[in-house]
Amino acid sequence: MKTSSSIPALSGRIRVSQGSCPRGHSLMSASTLLDGERAVSATVRIAGREGMIYLNPFYGKFEYECDLAIKPGDIVDLFCPSCGVSLAVDTLCRFCNIRMFAIHLPDGGQVEGCPKVGCHNHSLTIVDLDTQLERMYVEETKIQM
Numbered sequence: 001m002k003t004s005s006s007i008p009a010l011s012g013r014i015r016v017s018q019g020s021c022p023r024g025h026s027l028m029s030a031s032t033l034l035d036g037e038r039a040v041s042a043t044v045r046i047a048g049r050e051g052m053i054y055l056n057p058f059y060g061k062f063e064y065e066c067d068l069a070i071k072p073g074d075i076v077d078l079f080c081p082s083c084g085v086s087l088a089v090d091t092l093c094r095f096c097n098i099r100m101f102a103i104h105l106p107d108g109g110q111v112e113g114c115p116k117v118g119c120h121n122h123s124l125t126i127v128d129l130d131t132q133l134e135r136m137y138v139e140e141t142k143i144q145m
């Protein structure tokens, strides 16, 4: 039986290693690293401008690199760089009341984030939480050894 759970940010202990768009294209950057790991990349649009944004792949960390000038309070729209599909989902940020974006994980879970720059609302929704957490922690442990 599959269960779905939301857990709060765990201070950067969990890393998104295989994030994708709703159609299955990988969002992992081949060249941009943040904290030494492949960043989650997306096409970003704001006020008619378009660029690329690279998000720290560690859940609960909020650093990013963006080739557009964006500032706290800006609301960005994120799209898959491969197919252009919007990453927006129906979940509303409980602070900003705007639609969040989602990065899909391999087993049907997803990480949702608020597209307002500076808002630190993140939630991780995972199907089969125990299995996925176990795998992510194992992977994390290996990296540190």
Ligand SMILES: [Zn+2]
Pocket: 021, 022, 023, 024, 025, 080, 081, 082, 083, 084, 085
């Ligand atoms: Zn895509």
Ligand SMILES: [Zn+2]
Pocket: 093, 094, 095, 096, 097, 114, 115, 116, 119, 120, 121
């Ligand atoms: Zn928000």
